[in-house]
Amino acid sequence: xxxxxxxxxxxxxxxxxxxxxxxxxxxxxxxxxxxxxxxxxxxxxxxxxxxxxxxxxxxxxxxxxxxxxxxxxxxxxxxxxxxxxxxxxxxxxxxxxxxxxxxxxxxxxxxxxxxxxxxxxxxxxxxxxxxxxxxxxxxxxxxxxxxxxxxxxxxxxxxxxxxxxxxxxxxxxxxxxxxxxxxxxxxxxxxxxxxxxxxxxxxxxxxxxxxxxxxxxxxxxxxxxxxxxxxxxxxxxxxxxxxxxxxxxxxxxxxxxxxxxxxxxxxxxxxxxxxxxxxxxxxxxxxxxxxxxxxxxxxxx
Amino acid sequence: xxxxxxxxxxxxxxxxxxxxxxxxxxxxxxxxxxxxxxxxxxxxxxxxxxxxxxxxxxxxxxxxxxxxxxxxxxxxxxxxxxxxxxxxxxxxxxxxxxxxxxxxxxxxxxxxxxxxxxxxxxxxxxxxxxxxxxxxxxxxxxxxxxxxxxxxxxxxxxxxxxxxxxxxxxxxxxxxxxxxxxxxxxxxxxxxxxxxxxxxxxxxxxxxxxxxxxxxxxxxxxxxxxxxxxxxxxxxxxxxxxxxxxxxxxxxxxxxxxxxxxxxxxxxxxxxxxxxxxxxxxxxxxxxxxxxxxxxxxxxxxxxxxxxxxxxxxxxxxxxxxxxxxxxxxxxxxxxxxxxxxxxxxxxxxxxxxxxxxxxxxxxxxxxxxxxxxxxxxxxxxxxxx
Amino acid sequence: xxxxxxxxxxxxxxxxxxxxxxxxxxxxxxxxxxxxxxxxxxxxxxxxxxxxxxxxxxxxxxxxxxxxxxxxxxxxxxxxxxxxxxxxxxxxxxxxxxxxxxxxxxxxxxxxxxxxxxxxxxxxxxxxxxxxxxxxxxxxxxxxxxxxxxxxxxxxxxxxxxxxxxxxxxxxxxxxxxxxxxxxxxxxxxxxxxxxxxxxxxxxxxxxxxxxxxxxxxxxxxxxxxxxxxxxxxxxxxxxxxxxxxxxxxxxxxxxxxxxxxxxxxxxxxxxx
Numbered sequence: 001x002x003x004x005x006x007x008x009x010x011x012x013x014x015x016x017x018x019x020x021x022x023x024x025x026x027x028x029x030x031x032x033x034x035x036x037x038x039x040x041x042x043x044x045x046x047x048x049x050x051x052x053x054x055x056x057x058x059x060x061x062x063x064x065x066x067x068x069x070x071x072x073x074x075x076x077x078x079x080x081x082x083x084x085x086x087x088x089x090x091x092x093x094x095x096x097x098x099x100x101x102x103x104x105x106x107x108x109x110x111x112x113x114x115x116x117x118x119x120x121x122x123x124x125x126x127x128x129x130x131x132x133x134x135x136x137x138x139x140x141x142x143x144x145x146x147x148x149x150x151x152x153x154x155x156x157x158x159x160x161x162x163x164x165x166x167x168x169x170x171x172x173x174x175x176x177x178x179x180x181x182x183x184x185x186x187x188x189x190x191x192x193x194x195x196x197x198x199x200x201x202x203x204x205x206x207x208x209x210x211x212x213x214x215x216x217x218x219x220x221x222x223x224x225x226x227x228x229x230x231x232x233x234x235x236x237x238x239x240x241x242x243x244x245x246x247x248x249x250x251x252x253x254x255x256x257x258x259x260x261x262x263x264x265x266x267x268x269x270x271x272x273x274x275x276x277x278x279x280x281x282x283x284x285x286x287x288x289x290x291x292x293x294x295x296x297x298x299x300x301x
Numbered sequence: 302x303x304x305x306x307x308x309x310x311x312x313x314x315x316x317x318x319x320x321x322x323x324x325x326x327x328x329x330x331x332x333x334x335x336x337x338x339x340x341x342x343x344x345x346x347x348x349x350x351x352x353x354x355x356x357x358x359x360x361x362x363x364x365x366x367x368x369x370x371x372x373x374x375x376x377x378x379x380x381x382x383x384x385x386x387x388x389x390x391x392x393x394x395x396x397x398x399x400x401x402x403x404x405x406x407x408x409x410x411x412x413x414x415x416x417x418x419x420x421x422x423x424x425x426x427x428x429x430x431x432x433x434x435x436x437x438x439x440x441x442x443x444x445x446x447x448x449x450x451x452x453x454x455x456x457x458x459x460x461x462x463x464x465x466x467x468x469x470x471x472x473x474x475x476x477x478x479x480x481x482x483x484x485x486x487x488x489x490x491x492x493x494x495x496x497x498x499x500x501x502x503x504x505x506x507x508x509x510x511x512x513x514x515x516x517x518x519x520x521x522x523x524x525x526x527x528x529x530x531x532x533x534x535x536x537x538x539x540x541x542x543x544x545x546x547x548x549x550x551x552x553x554x555x556x557x558x559x560x561x562x563x564x565x566x567x568x569x570x571x572x573x574x575x576x577x578x579x580x581x582x583x584x585x586x587x588x589x590x591x592x593x594x595x596x597x598x599x600x601x602x603x604x605x606x607x608x609x610x611x612x613x614x615x616x617x618x619x620x621x622x623x624x625x626x627x628x629x630x631x632x633x634x635x636x637x638x639x640x641x642x643x644x645x646x647x648x649x650x651x652x653x654x655x656x657x658x659x660x661x662x663x664x665x666x667x668x669x670x671x672x673x674x675x676x677x678x679x680x681x682x683x684x685x686x687x
Numbered sequence: 688x689x690x691x692x693x694x695x696x697x698x699x700x701x702x703x704x705x706x707x708x709x710x711x712x713x714x715x716x717x718x719x720x721x722x723x724x725x726x727x728x729x730x731x732x733x734x735x736x737x738x739x740x741x742x743x744x745x746x747x748x749x750x751x752x753x754x755x756x757x758x759x760x761x762x763x764x765x766x767x768x769x770x771x772x773x774x775x776x777x778x779x780x781x782x783x784x785x786x787x788x789x790x791x792x793x794x795x796x797x798x799x800x801x802x803x804x805x806x807x808x809x810x811x812x813x814x815x816x817x818x819x820x821x822x823x824x825x826x827x828x829x830x831x832x833x834x835x836x837x838x839x840x841x842x843x844x845x846x847x848x849x850x851x852x853x854x855x856x857x858x859x860x861x862x863x864x865x866x867x868x869x870x871x872x873x874x875x876x877x878x879x880x881x882x883x884x885x886x887x888x889x890x891x892x893x894x895x896x897x898x899x900x901x902x903x904x905x906x907x908x909x910x911x912x913x914x915x916x917x918x919x920x921x922x923x924x925x926x927x928x929x930x931x932x933x934x935x936x937x938x939x940x941x942x943x944x945x946x947x948x949x950x951x952x953x954x955x956x957x958x959x960x
Contacts, residue, residue, distance in 0.1 A: 125704055132934045241799050
């Protein structure tokens with residue numbers, strides 16, 4: 001008995017590898033490996049079977065047949081719908097990121113400049129909504145934006161308009177939903193960055209004769225660059241692939257790639273095309289993701 | 302100069318001071334070298350620590366002193382070399398196996414444990430297991446030693462800096478370590494409290510009778526607390542000796558300049574005899590007469606002459622002596638209360654420092670731009686190799 | 688401090704807060720509306736709450752979701768503690784970049800991609816080794832653990848970076864083994880971060896609809912999937928009632944944890960003085 005525990009004790013502290021391996025193996029199997037399958041299935045052919053794709057490797061007569069089907073990618077390239085969906089997703093993600101930044105930056109700035117004892121409460125106020133259900137917050141806007149919803153009702157009640165404005169099922173509603181849902185993700189990294197700034201830098205700037213606006217644009221803003229990148233990527237990347245918000249608030253003309261992927265997968269049961277869509281989406285996102293990764297590490301150092 | 306040569310003869314430099322230390326070697330550090338990647342942190346250091354002494358590693362930041370301490374504690378492994386505890390090679394021994402305990406610079410008190418739990422922690426790790434009453438006894442003994450009985454149930458965050466230090470000291474002494482390691486023991490305290498705690502810590506260490514190695518960048522702290530000091534610079538040990546030794550007989554320019562202030566003159570030997578040396582220097586008007594012999598080799602003609610500012614005299618009148626004087630103008634005066642520092646510009650343009658003891662409240666003193674004579678006695682200065 | 692001074696940033700802060708809270712306030716108010724119509728206030732009523740609790744399908748989905756969230760959060764935090772140690776303490780090993788990238792990537796990766804890739808993995812694994820036999824709570828748990836682990840690692844590792852390393856060294860110096868030092872000293876010191884990572888993971892898992900839709904199977908519908916399918920059909924006061932309950936619980940937990948930590952801080956300040 002004692003021999004075993006003694007041996008264990010001897011082994012475990014040196015177990016740098018055992019510490020690494022537990023999370024590493026999990027990530028390799030359940031995060032990295034899946035992407036290999038996505039890539040693989042994007043090159044196979046759809047089939048009416050379970051699972052609904054044809055195998056890529058086949059043994060017959062001692063021959064290994066490898067079938068690589070480029071058809072899915074050709075299909076995507078030929079149909080302008082997909083092009084439009086990618087372009088539209090990037091466009092909408094870009095503008096909503098900018099909106100989040102314009103609203104979120106002053107908010108983060110206000111929190112960082114608030115008295116120490118208030119900062120925690122103010123930050124909590126911003127983050128609290130994001131701990132409640134994301135779905136429910138999108139749902140809340142459905143009730144507000146509907147034709148028979150509260151905003152239209154109120155406007156008609158006052159007499160500004162005679163008939164409801166079409167708000168739900170438009171891109172406008174999607175923008176509201178995205179900004180509403182993702183605003184805390186912008187505020188948090190910005191606050192984390194801004195709160196670290198040394199106030200004496202601003203004092204030094206004003207001592208050297210700079211007015212507040214100059215100090216802000218020449219000192220605070222450049223120093224918060226890492227936070228801006230982190231926050232923007234935290235909004236931009238997931239919004240490109242967003243599904244729930246365009247589904248619930250967008251209309252038939254809101255074509256976003258997340259929604260198309262979902263439809264290909266669940267409605268058309270075309271797994272290979274859905275995989276090809278995902279592969280292209282990852283390739284588009286790889287640059288922003290590595291940017292995010294880079295700045296995330298720079299910031300934590 | 303390789304530190305090995307210095308370390309092999311500690312008894313030579315040890316003069317005068319009565320030390321409680323024995324000549325019984327407790328720790329032997331042999332040719333320790335440490336690289337971090339490609340950067341050399343500790344360069345072939347050898348030294349002996351005697352049982353019962355307080356030994357200080359003194360140096361600027363980046364001198365390798367902390368690395369050496371961390372290798373003693375076992376947190377770092379040397380790239381080469383060995384550490385012996387008496388006859389046992391402990392170089393590769395894990396920190397939790399070594400009978401040494403450390404008081405960290407930040408004190409590293411466990412924030413979620415009370416003072417008594419902090420002190421008990423080390424006792425609970427001992428094998429064979431100590432009984433609960435035995436641990437409780439030792440904890441209260443330690444609390445008493447550092448006068449913290451009243452604070453036993455407080456959390457570290459509820460203590461002042463000095464109180465935290467006492468707890469940290471008690472915690473590291475609780476296990477009866479054979480060697481106590483102190484990392485910048487006063488580093489986290491403000492200046493006033495520092496002087497008070499220096500004496501108290503020494504008092505506690507002496508009462509317990511533990512051998513102690515401390516690391517500090519503060520020469521005053523090292524000189525107050527330590528029996529012997531090793532001056533470290535760029536990974537080397539420049540000199541080991543008692544506080545009096547390293548101050549009054551620095552081995553080289555680096556040591557002389559690191560400890561206290563000093564005026565250094567570049568000189569040439571004029572007469573070199575067994576009981577006296579006469580030097581000439583372009584900066585000094587007269588010859589420099591040193592009333593003792595200096596070991597030189599024949600081909601060495603140039604020597605350094607080092608003169609501490611407090612060992613000089615200033616006067617407006619020309620001194621009577623024929624050597625050991627020079628003249629200059631007062632370039633600047635810094636009034637420090639107990640004494641004033643005169644910056645005297647010599648004819649050659651070299652500026653030297655001289656102390657003026659302010660023994661009288663309103664004495665007549667030389668002032669700015671006055672022509673003054675600076676002179677010293679024949680045993681005031683030190684002669685060093687270049 | 689002149690914190691109350693009017694400034695553009697402060698104005699924007701309160702406008703932003705209003706933007707964040709008003710829709711939820713409306714949601715709560717109308718959950719007590721007698722009428723099914725959102726625009727018409729027909730008097731106070733708690734009848735939608737009654738209907739909610741009698742919806743057996745929804746209630747069993749609540750149970751399932753809580754169960755999955757509990758297990759996902761717990762396993763994600765355990766993995767995240769290991770991952771944080773790797774991120775913070777083990778600076779050099781081969782393929783470290785792959786490791787750190789796959790830790791941070793799930794933070795931003797769109798849900799549809801994670802969901803799709805996970806599903807394809809499970810299908811391929813089932814074909815290859817017969818496991819997992821069928822998709823259900825187990826596969827949802829694996830998927831949730833993976834992406835919650837990323838969030839938890841960010842939270843825990845940022846605390847671990849800040850921690851004074853010498854505290855752990857002191858434990859070693861006092862004779863504790865590496866494991867003991869970590870369990871008895873490091874874990875308690877970073878425990879606030881561990882708790883918040885757990886809570887964050889719990890809410891993330893409880894909230895996920897997209898990934899769960901991909902990887903779940905028959906009979907394992909989670910609450911968000913249930914809510915999503917009913918919300919797609921339009922606004923119903925029953926969902927308002929559910930939303931109110933969720934908002935209430937989250938606010939309560941947030942308030943209690945804020946209050947407890949504030950009280951502890953105040954107490955510390957008072958005794959340290």
